[in-house]
Amino acid sequence: MISGLITPAAGGPVIPTFGKSSTCVVQNHQFCMSWFLDNFSSRFQPRLLEHIELTAIAVGVGMVIAFAAALLAHTQSWFETPFSLLAAFFYTIPALAFFEVMVQVTGINRLTAEIALVSYTLLILFRNTLTGLRAVPDDALQAAEAMGLTRRQTLTRVELPLALPPIMAGIRIATVTTISLTTVAAYIGAGGLGEPIFDGIQTGFKTEFVAAGFLAVALALVADGLLVIVQRLLTPWARRVRRA
Template sequence: MTAFTILAAAAPDPVIPDFGQAGDCVSDNGFFCVDWFTANWSSVFWPALLEHVRLTVIAVGVGFVLAFAAALLAHFKGWLEAPFGGLSAFLYTIPPLALFELLVPGTGVSILTVEIALVAYTLMVLFKSTLSGLREVPADVRRVGEGMGLTRTQILLRIELPLAVPSILAGLRVTTVTTISTVEIAAFIIDQGLGSPILQGLQSPFTTQFVAAGALAVALALAADGLIVAVGRLLSPWAAIPREN
């Protein structure tokens, strides 16, 4: 029996919400009622969207700092790659609901529980993409830097990191979109984010709430992905130049 089935069985008989002077679309339970959506934007969807963004930004931000630092250390000290990479890969394989349940006894039903799990899911992709980007810098380019008298730190900051930007941002794109999706599942633990109206919509025959919240989550993922792509083009314009054969 799935979690959705359990929730549906435990919930009272679903009733289409009464919003006063409901339009024909709400009365007829249309697929998407624009008037109901706009009337409830400020009270239901906008707060949920802001919570979703906040949960995502915190998780991706903390995960990026941890993974980036670990990748830099592994770049200089190769022995760190195996333990950190293995741990992050192991955490990535745990289903989200299972990880939430494992954390609850220690951190309670709280935002901290959700954020620890979300951060754990960001580490593997961010770590591997950052380390791969640093290691893919041609050795000849490093030798040119050494010939110019640059120190190892200067080579990292002026040569390796700029050339690794496309790979780092590629991992960031995957991680951000994945985190936005996982935050929806976090509604089983905390009543925040777009997952909350989605779960409420699943327990009701009124489809607008479910459809609207789901569409907002998709739109958020597309917007975040587009923003990262735009930032990548600003930071590494040469990456978009086609190579000649």
């Protein structure tokens, strides 16, 4: 009965099922595939989903703020410099330092992590959106005006579609960097794949942090690849131009 009580439940012993574990786990090899597969759904899958959620929220909120700021800067050009400087300032602060300072203000929770994560996305998203809007050819704008499009119609039907390649590129970079930063955010209790990494490093159980590390790398590379595909599907003309 006792062996039945000691199961690899959440919060259980780090190297679970003492005496029953495979030699790989007992001897703490670099990576124990069977342990990983057995524990994937209980230990890693929820963290992976959390990681995706944290990233999606940060990039989403960052995009809304950066987009609004870029639109403002597009019409009121004085706004560009102060916002860029602020965003560049956030961008240069080392993440762990940023998280720790924010903890003093908003406490150890998800909100703190998201505030920092959103701050990191602003520079890339703002710069790329503004660059895209500014690169719209004058001819296209004049044609739109000649066709009698209102300011709003010009924006949604002419400027935004033409600005899409750099905006998508920005979303792609912001997403992979946020995935990367989110691993560090686990240090202030935000969850995500950083959690098993820190947990494993603390206890010295190699399979746990190596597996979580590989999952984080895989997530970043898959997200990067998927966004490249989305980018190409949304802007089929961009490739043709580049090839020409």
